[in-house]
Every structure is written in C-alpha cells, then in structure tokens.
Amino acid sequence: MTIAAETPAPPARVRGRVTRRLLHNPLGVIGGVLLLIVVIAGVFAPLLAPYAPTEVHFETPFQQPGTVGFALGTDDLGRDILSRVFYGTRASLEVGALSVLFAVVVGVPLGLLSGYWRWLDALISRLADLMLAFPFLILAVGLAAINGGGLTNAAIALGIAQIPTMTRVVRADTLRLKETDFVLAANTMHAGPWRILGQHVLPNAASAIIVQATVIMPVAVIGEAVLSFLGLGIQPPAPSLGIMLSDAQQYLFRTPWPGIFPGIALALICLGFNLFGDALRDALDPKSTR
Amino acid sequence: MGRYLLHRLWQSALTLVLASIVVFIGVRALPGDPATAMAGEEADPAAIAAVRAQLGLDDPLPVQYVKFVGHALTGDFGKSVRTGTPVREMIGATLPVTVQLAVFAMLVAVLIGVLAGVVAAVFRGRWPEWGANGFSLFALSVPTFWLGILAVLYLSVQLRWFPASGYVSPFDQPLRGIYYLTLPAVILGLTHAAVVQRQTRSSMVETLTADFVRTARAKGLGRAAVVFRYGLRNSLIVVTTIVGLQLGGLIAGAVVTERIFSLPGIGKLTLDSVFTRDYPVIQAVVLVITAAYIVINLLVDFLYTVIDPRLRVSGRTR
Numbered sequence: 001m002t003i004a005a006e007t008p009a010p011p012a013r014v015r016g017r018v019t020r021r022l023l024h025n026p027l028g029v030i031g032g033v034l035l036l037i038v039v040i041a042g043v044f045a046p047l048l049a050p051y052a053p054t055e056v057h058f059e060t061p062f063q064q065p066g067t068v069g070f071a072l073g074t075d076d077l078g079r080d081i082l083s084r085v086f087y088g089t090r091a092s093l094e095v096g097a098l099s100v101l102f103a104v105v106v107g108v109p110l111g112l113l114s115g116y117w118r119w120l121d122a123l124i125s126r127l128a129d130l131m132l133a134f135p136f137l138i139l140a141v142g143l144a145a146i147n148g149g150g151l152t153n154a155a156i157a158l159g160i161a162q163i164p165t166m167t168r169v170v171r172a173d174t175l176r177l178k179e180t181d182f183v184l185a186a187n188t189m190h191a192g193p194w195r196i197l198g199q200h201v202l203p204n205a206a207s208a209i210i211v212q213a214t215v216i217m218p219v220a221v222i223g224e225a226v227l228s229f230l231g232l233g234i235q236p237p238a239p240s241l242g243i244m245l246s247d248a249q250q251y252l253f254r255t256p257w258p259g260i261f262p263g264i265a266l267a268l269i270c271l272g273f274n275l276f277g278d279a280l281r282d283a284l285d286p287k288s289t290r
Numbered sequence: 291m292g293r294y295l296l297h298r299l300w301q302s303a304l305t306l307v308l309a310s311i312v313v314f315i316g317v318r319a320l321p322g323d324p325a326t327a328m329a330g331e332e333a334d335p336a337a338i339a340a341v342r343a344q345l346g347l348d349d350p351l352p353v354q355y356v357k358f359v360g361h362a363l364t365g366d367f368g369k370s371v372r373t374g375t376p377v378r379e380m381i382g383a384t385l386p387v388t389v390q391l392a393v394f395a396m397l398v399a400v401l402i403g404v405l406a407g408v409v410a411a412v413f414r415g416r417w418p419e420w421g422a423n424g425f426s427l428f429a430l431s432v433p434t435f436w437l438g439i440l441a442v443l444y445l446s447v448q449l450r451w452f453p454a455s456g457y458v459s460p461f462d463q464p465l466r467g468i469y470y471l472t473l474p475a476v477i478l479g480l481t482h483a484a485v486v487q488r489q490t491r492s493s494m495v496e497t498l499t500a501d502f503v504r505t506a507r508a509k510g511l512g513r514a515a516v517v518f519r520y521g522l523r524n525s526l527i528v529v530t531t532i533v534g535l536q537l538g539g540l541i542a543g544a545v546v547t548e549r550i551f552s553l554p555g556i557g558k559l560t561l562d563s564v565f566t567r568d569y570p571v572i573q574a575v576v577l578v579i580t581a582a583y584i585v586i587n588l589l590v591d592f593l594y595t596v597i598d599p600r601l602r603v604s605g606r607t608r
Contacts, residue, residue, distance in 0.1 A: 136539070
C-alpha cells in the first residue's frame with residue numbers, strides 16, 4: 001500500500017514531462033497557439049462567419065478588404081471572403097482529420113501485424129512498397145478520380161495514399177518492441193499475441209503514431225487544397241481553400257485579395273502543424289536533451 | 291555488390307509489373323464507359339457495342355491486360371479516345387517539357403538548398419541559421435501552388451518581369467526557353483530546396499563535429515577550406531540521395547505547376563485525360579510516370595553504393 005503511494009504511475013509522469021518540454025520550446029508554443037486559433041476558426045465557423053459561405057451578393061462583387069460588412073472583401077459573385085475562409089478552414093481540417101483517422105485505422109493494425117508475424121510482413125510490406133512506387137500526388141489524383149469528388153472521397157483518397165508510410169512507422173516500432181524485455185516477460189507468462197500487441201506494443205508505439213499523424217495532417221490539408229484546386233476534390237459551390245484559389249486565379253488581374261487570404265489560411269494551418277509536430281517529436285524523444 | 295544490384299533490379303521489375311496491373315485495374319474502375327464516351331451519349335446500343343468490340347473491351351480482363359502490356363512493351367499505347375492521336379506521340383510531345391521543368395527545378399533546389407544548409411550548419415546558433423531554417427520552414431508550410439499564383443500576379447502581370455504562361459523549347463531558342471521556364475522552376479523547386487536544406491544542415495553539423503575536421507583545423511587549415519573541402523564533400527553523399535529521391539516526386543509535382551503556368555507537359559496531359567476519361571491516355575501516362583519514378587529510385591540506389599563504399603560491403607560476394 002505504502003509502496004504504491006510512494007511511486008506515482010509512470011504514464012502521468014511521462015505526460016507531465018512531455019508537456020513541460022513542449023512549453024519550454026518557443027517554436028512549439030507558437031505552433032500550438034496557431035493550431036488553437038485555426039481549430040477554433042474551423043470548429044466555430046458557423047458562429048464566427050458573418051454570412052453563409054455560399055450566400056451571393058450580386059450587387060457588391062469584387063469589394064476591397066476593409067469594406068463595411070465585408071472585412072476581407074468579396075469575390076466575383078459577391079460572396080464574403082472572410083466567411084468562405086472560415087468554412088474553407090473547417091473543410092481543410094475535416095479532410096485532414098478524416099484522412100489521418102483513415103491512415104491510423106488501416107495503417108496501424110497493418111503495421112502491428114507485419115511487425116509481429118514474419119509471413120504477414122512479406123505480404124504487407126510488398127503491398128506498401130507497391131503503393132509507394134506511385135508518386136504521392138499521382139496516387140491521390142488517381143484515387144480521387146476513381147472515387148469521384150466530394151469531401152469524404154477526397155479524405156479517403158488522401159488517407160489511402162498515407163497508409164504505407166504509417167504502416168512502415170508502426171512496423172519499425174513493433175519490430176523494436178518485440179525484442180524488449182517486458183514483451184519477452186509477457187511471452188513467458190503465456191500472454192497471447194493479441195494481448196501483447198494491444199497492451200504492450202501499441203501503447204509504446206503511440207508516440208511514434210502521434211508524431212506521424214502530425215506529419216500526415218499538413219500533407220493532407222495541402223493535398224485537399226491541391227485536389228480541389230484541380231477540380232478533383234471538394235466540388236463547388238461548397239467552400240474549400242483550394243477552390244477559392246482556383247476561382248481567384250481567373251480574376252486576379254481585377255483584384256488580388258480573393259487569392260491571398262485563402263493562401264494565408266492554408267499556410268497558417270500547415271505552419272501550425274509543422275511547428276507543433278517538430279516540438280512534439282523533440283518532447284517525446286527520450287534521447288533528446290532539450 | 292553484383293548480387294545486391296541484381297536483387298534490386300529484380301525487385302524493381304516486379305514492382306513495375308505489379309504497378310502496371312494496378313494502373314490497368316484502376317483505369318477500369320474509373321466511373322464512365324469509354325465506349326459510350328467515344329460513340330457519343332445518344333448513340334444506339336448497337337453502335338456502342340461495335341465500338342466496344344473494336345476497342346477489345348469485350349475480351350476478358352486478363353486477355354485485355356496481356357494485350358495492353360504486349361503493345362506497351364513495343365511502345366504502342368493505343369490511340370486517344372478523344373482525338374485519335376497515337377498516345378505515344380502525345381507523350382513524346384509532353385514528356386520533354388516536364389523533364390526540362392523537373393531538371394531545372396532540381397538545379398534551383400540544389401543551389402538554394404545546399405547553400406542555405408551550409409550557412410545554417412556553419413553559423414550554428416546565430417542569426418544566419420535562423421534565417422536559413424526559417425526559409426525551409428516557410429517553404430515547407432506555404433503551399434507552393436499558392437506561391438505560384440502570387441508569383442504570376444506580381445512578377446508577371448504587374449511587374450511584367452516574366453511571362454505569365456507559355457512554353458518555348460530551350461533547344462530551339464535557348465535563352466527564351468530558359469526565360470519561360472525560370473518562374474515555374476523556381477516555384478516547383480522551393481519545397482524541394484527546403485528538404486535539401488534540412489538534410490544538408492543535419493549532415494554538415496554531424497561532419498563538422500567529426501574528429502578529422504578538428505584535426506584539419508588543428509593542422510592550420512583555413513575555415514573555408516575545411517567547410518568546403520571536408521564538410522561539404524562528405525555531406526554530398528546524403529544530398530545526392532535526397533536529390534535523386536526528390537526528382538521522382540518533382541515529375542509528379544509538375545502536375546500542379548504546369549496547370550498554373552499553362553505548360554504543355556505530361557502533368558497537364560494527365561489531368562486533361564482524367565477529366566475527359568480518355569482511358570488509353572490515362573493508363574499510359576500514369577504508367578510512364580510511375581516507371582520513371584521506379585527507375586530513378588533504382589538509379590539513386592546504385593549511385594549511393596558507388597559514392598559511399600561502406601554500403602557495398604553488405605552485398606559483396608567476394
């Protein structure tokens with residue numbers, strides 16, 4: 001009883017250390033704050049946006065930023081840029097989160113299986129190699145063309161394209177953890193493979209999975225923008241930062257602003273994830289001295 | 291060494307065959323019927339069936355696949371469903387544009403990336419490092435296609451420094467050709483410059499703290515000589531690999547750049563064929579890009595063992 005009280009549970013201590021390290025990294029804090037702003041903008045888009053994203057004002061097209069009623073101006077159909085940026089950010093985050101979820105749900109079990117059983121490894125690793133034989137963008141464009149447009153289909157296409165890298169990360173960690181003493185100890189206690197994978201390997205591979213997720217997220221966000229820009233992702237009139245940029249390109253010579261704000265939003269999302277992801281990787285790495 | 295090369299060669303060939311099957315099946319999974327597209331939406335069923343038989347779409351899939359591969363091996367990818375032009379001619383006209391763009395972009399990426407990487411490694415912990423690292427963070431976070439749009443707006447439309455779109459072959463008119471490709475190549479190369487910068491920096495930092503570099507300094511060798519003759523030379527192994535791996539991705543990344551700058555490259559051909567469901571073109575183009583990607587990765591692997599002799603040991607048969 002007293003012994004248990006004197007030694008606090010390790011996970012809580014580890015978590016405290018990670019948070020402390022994150023807070024001591026200025027770039028990580030900046031990334032975290034950016035992410036917070038972006039997520040709030042996306043989640044509360046319906047509350048924050050002054051207009052509906054598809055609401056047109058034919059009498060006031062091409063308004064400059066700073067116009068009364070339209071803080072960031074309007075586009076060719078008189079749609080409010082600010083509202084569309086809010087909803088576009090929301091769509092970007094939705095696609096990003098969905099494709100990360102997809103890559104995790106499919107990629108992590110595949111990685112665990114291929115790391116644990118050699119005969120499965122031959123099959124799964126060959127499949128991953130095959131998928132990696134296609135350039136990422138070509139794979140995403142092809143999958144999006146097969147699936148058809150729309151937010152969910154774009155997310156699935158981008159998620160599938162990310163599965164092989166996630167599988168590789170988890171496989172490498174499983175291979176490493178399989179040889180550790182605590183797994184060998186569990187083995188001697190007749191723990192089944194599922195119990196070992198679920199209770200011993202997976203929790204210890206969690207930090208690698210989280211870091212990989214922060215790598216996937218900005219790639220998926222830009223991927224969505226690219227697919228939508230090319231006309232293969234989210235379909236108009238639904239708001240997407242990529243579609244806004246593609247629209248803006250057609251009348252850039254008249255007013256540049258509709259082409260500037262969606263790009264800034266995209267850059268902030270990706271910068272947030274890149275900074276926070278880098279800091280998280282440093283904080284989770286027990287070998288780093290920072 | 292020989293055994294390793296053979297193994298990698300065999301592996302790549304196998305991957306290419308599997309990739310061709312995936313492409314073949316993928317194209318057939320595209321929504322829309324090519325025979326209907328070719329005969330026209332209002333054509334009567336008999337006419338559609340005739341087109342279908344003529345295209346060989348009635349054959350079982352394995353038969354269609356063997357025919358497709360057999361023809362592809364002789365360079366015959368069929369004809370475009372839309373225009374009737376042989377696909378080989380379409381690829382022959384567009385691939386050089388993309389290769390020129392990719393090579394030019396790679397040069398830009400290496401120049402900027404290596405320079406920024408060396409600066410970051412040499413001036414560790416001081417403002418030049420923050421500048422160089424800030425650049426790569428910026429280039430990795432800002433979507434390049436947005437930068438491309440802005441570049442067209444400010445540098446082409448407003449300042450008129452560069453042409454907004456169009457292509458002139460550098461082989462016909464060298465100066466004009468390079469001038470037309472400059473802006474697209476810089477935009478396409480920026481992200482890759484960031485990757486090269488990060489790799490060069492971490493590799494240089496490692497080399498510059500090595501014992502032989504300290505010995506060189508102790509001998510009285512100048513700082514610049516140590517950085518370039520010792521540090522950079524050893525870091526180039528890593529840089530070469532990264533450059534090779536990026537080149538494959540560059541060809542795919544050209545899809546977006548070509549769209550923004552209206553360059554008649556293979557990326558534009560890919561998109562056009564996807565939108566018009568021109569399936570012989572789609573499968574040929576994707577196969578060619580993927581094959582290029584696989585071959586480039588294979589060459590990088592070989593080059594790697596040539597540059598770094600330590601890697602030859604594991605596969606050596608002697």
